[in-house]
Amino acid sequence: MNADRYLSVLNPEQYAAVVHEGSPLLILAGAGSGKTRVITTKIAWLIGEKGVEPESILAVTFTNKAAREMLDRATRLESRAERSVLRTFHSFGAWLLRRNAALAGLDSGFTIYDDDDAKTLLSKAIPALTRQQASAAVHKIARAKDYCYGPNHPLLAEIDPDPDFAEVYSLYEKRLRETGNLDFGDLILLPVKLLTEHPEVRSRIQSRFSVVMVDEYQDSNSAQFELLKAIAGPSTYLCVVGDDDQSIYRFRGAEVQNILTFADCFPGTQIIRLERNYRSYAPILSVADEVVSHNEGRLGKTLVAERGNGKKPVLVFLGNQDEESSFCAELINESRKKGCPWSDWAVLYRTNAQSLGFETEFLHRKIPYKVVGTLKFYEREEIKDALAFLALVANGRDEVAFRRIVNKPARGLGEVTQDKIVAEARRILFESPIETSEFSFDDKTDLVSASRNILGSLSKKAKSGLSEFIHVVESLRLKLDHAGSLLVDTSELSQAAINSEDASKLVKKRKGAIGLASFVENLVESSGLLAYHQGQDEIAGTQRVANLEELVNAASLYPMSREGLIEFLEHIELDRSMSEEEDNPDSVTLITIHNTKGLEFPRVIITGLESGIFPRDDKKGDDLEEERRLMYVGCTRAMDELYLTSCGARRLYGRTSFMEPSPFLFEISPESIEVLGRAPRSFQNRRTGVSSSATGSSGSPGSSGSAPGTDTSRWRAGRKLFHDEYGYGIITKSFNSDGEHIIVVRFETGGEKRFMPKYQERSLLLVED
DNA sequence: TCACAGTGACTTTTT
DNA sequence: GTCACTGTGA
Numbered sequence: 001m002n003a004d005r006y007l008s009v010l011n012p013e014q015y016a017a018v019v020h021e022g023s024p025l026l027i028l029a030g031a032g033s034g035k036t037r038v039i040t041t042k043i044a045w046l047i048g049e050k051g052v053e054p055e056s057i058l059a060v061t062f063t064n065k066a067a068r069e070m071l072d073r074a075t076r077l078e079s080r081a082e083r084s085v086l087r088t089f090h091s092f093g094a095w096l097l098r099r100n101a102a103l104a105g106l107d108s109g110f111t112i113y114d115d116d117d118a119k120t121l122l123s124k125a126i127p128a129l130t131r132q133q134a135s136a137a138v139h140k141i142a143r144a145k146d147y148c149y150g151p152n153h154p155l156l157a158e159i160d161p162d163p164d165f166a167e168v169y170s171l172y173e174k175r176l177r178e179t180g181n182l183d184f185g186d187l188i189l190l191p192v193k194l195l196t197e198h199p200e201v202r203s204r205i206q207s208r209f210s211v212v213m214v215d216e217y218q219d220s221n222s223a224q225f226e227l228l229k230a231i232a233g234p235s236t237y238l239c240v241v242g243d244d245d246q247s248i249y250r251f252r253g254a255e256v257q258n259i260l261t262f263a264d265c266f267p268g269t270q271i272i273r274l275e276r277n278y279r280s281y282a283p284i285l286s287v288a289d290e291v292v293s294h295n296e297g298r299l300g301k302t303l304v305a306e307r308g309n310g311k312k313p314v315l316v317f318l319g320n321q322d323e324e325s326s327f328c329a330e331l332i333n334e335s336r337k338k339g340c341p342w343s344d345w346a347v348l349y350r351t352n353a354q355s356l357g358f359e360t361e362f363l364h365r366k367i368p369y370k371v372v373g374t375l376k377f378y379e380r381e382e383i384k385d386a387l388a389f390l391a392l393v394a395n396g397r398d399e400v401a402f403r404r405i406v407n408k409p410a411r412g413l414g415e416v417t418q419d420k421i422v423a424e425a426r427r428i429l430f431e432s433p434i435e436t437s438e439f440s441f442d443d444k445t446d447l448v449s450a451s452r453n454i455l456g457s458l459s460k461k462a463k464s465g466l467s468e469f470i471h472v473v474e475s476l477r478l479k480l481d482h483a484g485s486l487l488v489d490t491s492e493l494s495q496a497a498i499n500s501e502d503a504s505k506l507v508k509k510r511k512g513a514i515g516l517a518s519f520v521e522n523l524v525e526s527s528g529l530l531a532y533h534q535g536q537d538e539i540a541g542t543q544r545v546a547n548l549e550e551l552v553n554a555a556s557l558y559p560m561s562r563e564g565l566i567e568f569l570e571h572i573e574l575d576r577s578m579s580e581e582e583d584n585p586d587s588v589t590l591i592t593i594h595n596t597k598g599l600e601f602p603r604v605i606i607t608g609l610e611s612g613i614f615p616r617d618d619k620k621g622d623d624l625e626e627e628r629r630l631m632y633v634g635c636t637r638a639m640d641e642l643y644l645t646s647c648g649a650r651r652l653y654g655r656t657s658f659m660e661p662s663p664f665l666f667e668i669s670p671e672s673i674e675v676l677g678r679a680p681r682s683f684q685n686r687r688t689g690v691s692s693s694a695t696g697s698s699g700s701p702g703s704s705g706s707a708p709g710t711d712t713s714r715w716r717a718g719r720k721l722f723h724d725e726y727g728y729g730i731i732t733k734s735f736n737s738d739g740e741h742i743i744v745v746r747f748e749t750g751g752e753k754r755f756m757p758k759y760q761e762r763s764l765l766l767v768e769d
Numbered sequence: 770t771c772a773c774a775g776t777g778a779c780t781t782t783t784t
Numbered sequence: 785g786t787c788a789c790t791g792t793g794a
Binding site for chain 2: 062063064088089090091114115132184185187188248249251252350351352353373407410412413414415416461573574575576592593594595616630652653
Binding site: 130131651653654655 | 785786788789
């Protein structure tokens, strides 16, 4: 595309950011300010106007979706951008490691463990750990890696001062290397190590990439910052884009300091602010701004609404989450009657668990919806089984994968036998240390070879089961190796795999399983997994066979070779956001606030604005600021209309609890928002500036605002109430005994019970007369 | 070794 | 209320 055309649509700040050259550049891009447009235009401009080689541009993002969108948009402006490297941090790390596997001390066929796999590995490595302890340890190890701390790092104590932790971490690393696997943190950490320990690799990378850009820079962690410093040489043009107000991944190690101190770390940095918002009407931005301006640690930025004035956001107080979901349904239905498409609407919530109520309600009312971000497909048992089998074929040392499928379907190989095999594999490994980089299929440390070694020591039943298993794995490996040599040209496909949408169409046109698909199909069958899950289907009426077929289909995008298999597994591990298949395009979006980043909707409802839910009750200090930024992200998704809902009571883990409005609601000035429904007294007091001593109380909506238990008059005889377990009842007696306030309640069911209200805040609910 | 039942823990957010 | 782990008995 002609540069004049794409440059002419930019505002002066965007233009300046696109044509900026020389010094490092920090673009502070507010929500809806055209950030992606700037990055993609810049890529196009560098290639088309400045003669930069497409291959020498590296652009890193945090999500695969963002990477795809960036590639898509940049390519539309400049077709050569297709050859640029646009990846997530993690997939870039994997890319770098596979190309320098030997130097990094890895097999280029390494597979990637998710948290679940890591937990399994650790609990097998240290049987003394309970599942919970293993889980906590894996979590802390991941944090440590976010900060680039190895097991011996002097600052490791910041994560956990317990000396045992360093030991557990160290053992975990050892076992992970033995199995030939990497975890997510390694995909950043090991490239940093590689680049710092091997200057020749570093200079090669630095001369390969003359331009390095990072999107969503506010979400980068310390390790990613280290990686960035290692990639960027003295002559690299570095450009990072981000918004400190949208930093919402601190909990997994994102370091806002990276963006706050960028200019200090890279001297000469120029800062360009994009503050013109093209997405939302002014009143929506006011609410977002009022909330986020309560944060202290921010660079500061004021969004200007280019779209001007519009409908004032609405805050709705509701009794409980059932009312909340039916309110949302009605609101959406009403707009539908006026011709508004379902897809205009997004219902946002803090935690995934909250989606359930909306799903039930919408199903009931026949409102089409889609839940974004449920990665259920790859978490299904049958899919995990098939993937574990594939992983074992690719990497014979993958202990977790081996344990998962060696006895599935049952082959008489229980944990005892499994332990024996793993021990044997480790024995061989220690007796004949081989250069790790030289591991290959026929390697003796392979769990399959180890299995063969111990066959003699097994019972008859286990022996035949294990022999059969060995045979299956080996014939699959043979098949893969042979296919590799007879390889038809599948480059068309793997190119298409990048643009997955086109690719699946391409594949559907062809008949039969092609590429890696025929291999996966074969594996699913010969492993016995298909028959096993078919049986389960009959019992539980599940969709397992269909899911396995779907997996086979997904594999058709990859060539039938070991490399193809590894690529397939990596893709699945790093991008679980399944192509949004045959989703009804006109449907309401149900989504967590975290997942909305980068998205926009004409009409947005942010639900569950209650203290304890949003923000979560354990949040304070910096964490609370992060929750506030999350609120900011949620609000700024809305283009035309914004609704906030807050419930007086909510059922959580099967219990009903009173809820107080989210403190963020108090930060919105009364003029900025229209209030519907019965606002709790605490809210009215706070908002009109009346001091309230009732903070932290849990009065029900409309009832007295004082703390329960101290105010005996609330629990007077004659009042109706609701109890979690016993249902509705009426207070028949209310008195003090030994200084304790006691009430007697007669329930509708006929029973009578005594309570001390003070201790029953969570289960006893006063009901309006 | 497996199937079942009872127990307990648990709910952020994700590459 | 749900899921997953643990322990028991066959």
